[in-house]
Amino acid sequence: MRYINFDQDKKYDLILLGRIAIDFNPLDYYKTLAESETYRKYVGGSPANIAVGLSRLGKQCGFFARVSDDRFGEFAVDYFRKEGIDTSHIRTCENGESLGLTFTEILSHEKSSILMYRNGIADLSLSPEDIEEAYLVQAKAILISGTALAASPSREAALKAVALAKKNGIKVIFDIDYRPYNWKNQDEIGVYYSTVARDSSIILGSREEYDLTEQFLGLDGSDSSSAGYWCGTQASIVVIKHGKEGSTAYTKDGKSYSIRPFPVNALKGFGGGDGYASGFLYGLFEGMEIMDCLELGSASASMLVASHGCSPDMPSIEALKQFIKEKKEQYGEMIARSEA
Secondary structure, X not given: OOOOOOOOOOOEEEEEEOOOEEEEEEOOOOOOOOOOOOEEEEEEOHXXXXXXXXXXXXXXXXXXXXXXXXXXXXXXXXXXXXXXXXXXXXXXXXXXXXXXXXXXXXXXXXXXXXXEEOOOEOHHHOOHHHOOHHHHOOEEEEEEEHHHHOOOOHHHHHHHHHHHHHHOOOEEEEEOOOOOOOOOOHHHHHHHHHHHHOOOOEEEEEHHHHHHHOOOOOOOOOHHHHHHHHHOOOOOEEEEEOHHHOEEEEEOOOOEEEEOOOOOOOOOOOOHHHHHHHHHHHHHHOOOOHHHXXXXXXXXXXXXXXXXXXXXXXXXXXXXXXHHHHHHHHHOOOOOEEOO
8 A cells, every 4th residue: 555645756765854964984993983993985975875875875855964075075966966966056165164083983893982073064054045946846755854853943944944845845854863862852852853853744763863853742642642743733754763673664544564674793883764765755656665675674674784885886776686585595584574
């Protein structure tokens, strides 16, 4: 059953809004940041990674963003162009803002951490004037990353994009994407996350992220109450992730579908969520059944945590299908699927 329908007469499958950053992932495995000496540089940031992931899967993506007016900004925009992502609405900053720098730490197969430098940050300088309706209406859907709501003027730019999407019948996808940096207090998080969630057709987040979103709503913190509430507003699909325990997609008709991670030898503990989102959304854009969408998302997530990078290691659809085929041959047809 198809739970969401997209207008097929659109140039872009998805226009994303939010964070483009630079990731520095260590080549010195199992050492602290203090001990690491060698890093590899990648384009990062959750919405940026999702855009690359969907582009690798053959989907057309656009982007609203601000990048630094320097070599890092040039690197990010050039990388997007090479990946086939439209960069016409990625603009350089005018007041010296910098791209966020993310230094990751791979301490073991089970433990990773992230250190972000986000002072005077480029992505949060995106302004309402940057959000052009004529561009936005060319998309089947827009994706709002929750980090974009952390501060002005990016916050107002995101809210304008949601308002224009609602006006023009464009689906809103909300990737809650909680990062503690740049938020002034927890109250703000609940106010702005819930504002966007109420107008979203698809919501993706962890249990912790839903708890932050729902802190003023009087819910009991259970997945069923979250699904019931958001499917009772605008949402057609609510995805709640529980890390290694898997995830469940709840649909507006009261059904639920669960998936577990595919077994891999994980290298790092980050990047899986962006792979998950790109694989899952690809399935939805293709009109697939929810379980097939979840399977693609879970497979992509497992591939990403087993790789060194995020954006450069986003798989093609051929690679995803081959990965799923091999895992099923090794572990059995129902390896990732489970009852909700």
